[in-house]
Amino acid sequence: xxxxxxxxxxxxxxxxxxxxxxxxxxxxxxxxxxxxxxxxxxxxxxxxxxxxxxxxxxxxxxxxxxxxxxxxxxxxxxxxxxxxxxxxxxxxxxxxxxxxxxxxxxxxxxxxxxxxxxxxxxxxxxxxxxxxxxxxxxxxxxxxxxxxxxxxxxxxxxxxxxxxxxxxxxxxxxxxxxxxxxxxxxxxxxxxxxxxxxxxxxxxxxxxxxxxxxxxxxxxxxxxxxxxxxxxxxxxxxxxxxxxxxxxxxxxxxxxxxxxxxxxxxxxxxxxxxxxxxxxxxxxxxxxxxxxxxxxxxxxxxxxxxxxxxxxxxxxxxxxxxxxxxxxxxxxxxxxxxxxxxxxxxxxxxxxxxxxxxxxxxxxxxxxxxxxxxxxxxxxxxxxxxxxxxxxxxxxxxxxxxxxxxxxxxxxxxxxxxxxxxxxxxxxxxxxxxxxxxxxxxxxxxxxxxxxxxxxxxxxxxxxxxxxxxxxxxxxxxxxxxxxxxxxxxxxxxxxxxxxxxxxxxxxxxxxxxxxxxxxxxxxxxxxxxxxxxxxxxxxxxxxxxxxxxxxxxxxxxxxxxxxxxxxxxxxxxxxxxxxxxxxxxxxxxxxxxxxxxxxxxxxxxxxxxxxxxxxxxxxxxxxxxxxxxxxxxxxxxxxxxxxxxxxxxxxxxxxxxxxxxxxxxxxxxxxxxxxxxxxxxxxxxxxxxxxxxxxxxxxxxxxx
Numbered sequence: 001x002x003x004x005x006x007x008x009x010x011x012x013x014x015x016x017x018x019x020x021x022x023x024x025x026x027x028x029x030x031x032x033x034x035x036x037x038x039x040x041x042x043x044x045x046x047x048x049x050x051x052x053x054x055x056x057x058x059x060x061x062x063x064x065x066x067x068x069x070x071x072x073x074x075x076x077x078x079x080x081x082x083x084x085x086x087x088x089x090x091x092x093x094x095x096x097x098x099x100x101x102x103x104x105x106x107x108x109x110x111x112x113x114x115x116x117x118x119x120x121x122x123x124x125x126x127x128x129x130x131x132x133x134x135x136x137x138x139x140x141x142x143x144x145x146x147x148x149x150x151x152x153x154x155x156x157x158x159x160x161x162x163x164x165x166x167x168x169x170x171x172x173x174x175x176x177x178x179x180x181x182x183x184x185x186x187x188x189x190x191x192x193x194x195x196x197x198x199x200x201x202x203x204x205x206x207x208x209x210x211x212x213x214x215x216x217x218x219x220x221x222x223x224x225x226x227x228x229x230x231x232x233x234x235x236x237x238x239x240x241x242x243x244x245x246x247x248x249x250x251x252x253x254x255x256x257x258x259x260x261x262x263x264x265x266x267x268x269x270x271x272x273x274x275x276x277x278x279x280x281x282x283x284x285x286x287x288x289x290x291x292x293x294x295x296x297x298x299x300x301x302x303x304x305x306x307x308x309x310x311x312x313x314x315x316x317x318x319x320x321x322x323x324x325x326x327x328x329x330x331x332x333x334x335x336x337x338x339x340x341x342x343x344x345x346x347x348x349x350x351x352x353x354x355x356x357x358x359x360x361x362x363x364x365x366x367x368x369x370x371x372x373x374x375x376x377x378x379x380x381x382x383x384x385x386x387x388x389x390x391x392x393x394x395x396x397x398x399x400x401x402x403x404x405x406x407x408x409x410x411x412x413x414x415x416x417x418x419x420x421x422x423x424x425x426x427x428x429x430x431x432x433x434x435x436x437x438x439x440x441x442x443x444x445x446x447x448x449x450x451x452x453x454x455x456x457x458x459x460x461x462x463x464x465x466x467x468x469x470x471x472x473x474x475x476x477x478x479x480x481x482x483x484x485x486x487x488x489x490x491x492x493x494x495x496x497x498x499x500x501x502x503x504x505x506x507x508x509x510x511x512x513x514x515x516x517x518x519x520x521x522x523x524x525x526x527x528x529x530x531x532x533x534x535x536x537x538x539x540x541x542x543x544x545x546x547x548x549x550x551x552x553x554x555x556x557x558x559x560x561x562x563x564x565x566x567x568x569x570x571x572x573x574x575x576x577x578x579x580x581x582x583x584x585x586x587x588x589x590x591x592x593x594x595x596x597x598x599x600x601x602x603x604x605x606x607x608x609x610x611x612x613x614x615x616x617x618x619x620x621x622x623x624x625x626x627x628x629x630x631x632x633x634x635x636x637x638x639x640x641x642x643x644x645x646x647x648x649x650x651x652x653x654x655x656x657x658x659x660x661x662x663x664x665x666x667x668x669x670x671x672x673x674x675x676x677x678x679x680x681x682x683x684x685x686x687x688x689x690x691x692x693x694x695x696x697x698x699x700x701x702x703x704x705x
Contacts, residue, residue, distance in 0.1 A: 113470075115378070117401070117467060124370075127432065132363070133351070140363035149371050160378065160382035161391050163654070166379065180545070192479065194523045199464075201272070221271070264444045275518075278605075293515055300473065307500075325459050333419065345429075346414035367403075375535070383481065436520070534620045540580060
């Protein structure tokens with residue numbers, strides 16, 4: 001092939017050229033591809049080992065399925081270094097070199113478990129369980145897991161893995177709905193801001209536990225009030241405020257004074273928070289909390305400094321050690337007096353509550369929120385998987401692990417609370433609580449009753465820190481990945497660490513108001529509104545857009561191409577009908593059950609509730625606003641034509657790597673004016689490429705591969 005510019009093929013040492021098939025042998029191998037044989041002969045002259053490597057037969061088979069144009073593009077692709085493969089390379093790399101991949105599948109599973117298993121598993125599920133019928137609550141809980149939790153989890157994992165893009169990039173599937181991705185980013189921003197404040201409080205309690213006596217064990221501290229009544233020292237119970245005759249009867253004392261406050265509650269309210277009297281009265285910034293917030297963000301940044309490559313190593317510890325701590329606390333808890341009473345209270349079924357809609361609503365909401373659906377984190381984490389990873393198996397493992405952790409944590413919590421109730425001589429309901437009240441008031445007070453209480457306190461708050469960090473890693477990575485994927489140029493890919501640093505600094509600055517004396521009011525406001533019904537709306541629109549706009553048959557074919565098998569019939573039915581119906585039920589239930597937010601006896605003012613609703617709407621409003629924007633910039637003579645063009649997949653929708661773009665995603669090129677074949681620019685290096693004309697003769701064309 002004189003005059004043809006060929007690329008030198010690297011080889012290690014002298015390698016004898018492999019035997020070259022003759023044209024007659026090629027015709028025998030591929031009788032359907034007769035028009036392509038001049039091309040095949042030219043390829044063999046450029047690359048004698050093409051047939052021996054097994055790639056040329058694959059190429060010819062591609063021609064049979066997709067036509068000679070696709071086949072020629074495959075030739076150009078195979079000869080291009082962009083593929084990352086050279087003729088001497090026997091193995092096919094299944095890795096996204098630009099974005100990176102998880103080191104192995106265990107890292108992805110552990111990261112996803114750490115993301116799904118969070119503080120809500122410890123402080124919300126046990127409370128919901130005993131409030132909604134104890135053991136009877138397990139029935140609707142697991143029904144919702146099967147029909148809503150696992151299917152949605154699988155959908156988001158498969159969505160992100162197929163496209164290898166974050167929560168913004170995946171909406172090339174239907175550009176008009178990209179606002180769903182922006183809504184996910186807004187939700188993750190809100191959660192990331194206040195979630196790290198909760199972690200910083202856990203850090204504060206962790207450092208405070210490094211003492212011989214826990215500071216919230218007694219009422220003899222400067223911040224305590226005359227209403228403080230401890231449980232350890234009868235001489236400190238009344239602090240001089242109650243008759244001495246009552247000091248010996250702790251149970252009677254606790255029922256006597258309606259104003260009784262525990263030392264752990266006063267430590268939390270008067271010392272840690274220095275709580276102000278109103279959400280608008282910020283007061284001073286609590287410097288110890290501010291310092292712990294800085295520590296928390298530094299830890300998160302360092303663990304994500306290299307993206308999933310560094311966080312994937314950290315999760316070996318952060319995702320597994322909480323189970324070690326839970327087990328230690330469980331073994332200690334069940335050996336205490338009254339532990340069985342607490343566990344019985346936790347599990348005793350009240351079957352009459354099964355017929356209440358509120359119980360089913362709570363079960364559906366807990367499944368939905370605890371798995372982290374519609375936050376964008378699941379899509380982001382799955383986008384770093386290798387293309388053919390079995391995310392179907394992963395979704396089942398992670399979902400069941402998350403729910404089993406919730407049940408297990410209930411045993412740990414209520415064994416200790418049962419012991420505390422037995423010690424005080426009161427009902428378990430008197431000491432049970434949920435939210436921050438459980439994590440930073442009720443449980444710490446129970447720990448003071450244990451021998452070597454600082455040790456158990458250190459373990460408990462260390463567990464809370466790790467549970468929170470596992471979720472925070474994914475929240476931050478979701479934002480960083482969305483930004484990097486959206487910009488998409490080489491510079492930002494190389495400077496991803498600086499993007500991570502910028503997001504972490506912004507998160508720290510936005511979290512400073514939450515460390516003020518009114519911070520807890522704002523934290524609970526964000527928790528109640530920023531990630532409540534907006535998540536339900538986002539998830540519902542995501543289901544509808546994928547199943548009915550993009551088309552369920554198209555999506556099922558995508559999954560079959562990725563996994564090698566279509567989604568099971570059960571998941572197909574759930575995605576199309578059952579899960580959207582349950583999501584709609586959650587939305588209706590949330591609206592019907594809505595009550596104005598309160599904190600203890602504090603009633604939030606109307607303007608604060610209005611801000612809460614604005615935070616909730618700020619994520620949902622992204623969807624219609626971006627849809628209108630997309631409609632305005634889409635070509636079309638009529639509104640219907642614009643709508644059709646805005647909802648159909650963009651040209652670059654599909655697997656991110658060319659090696660996975662098969663079937664209907666195989667690249668296609670228009671024929672040349674001479675009815676020959678042309679190659680689109682793939683690489684800046686020029687090369688002389690043999691072209692096949694309509695008469696079957698070879699010609700040379702200067703093209704870019």
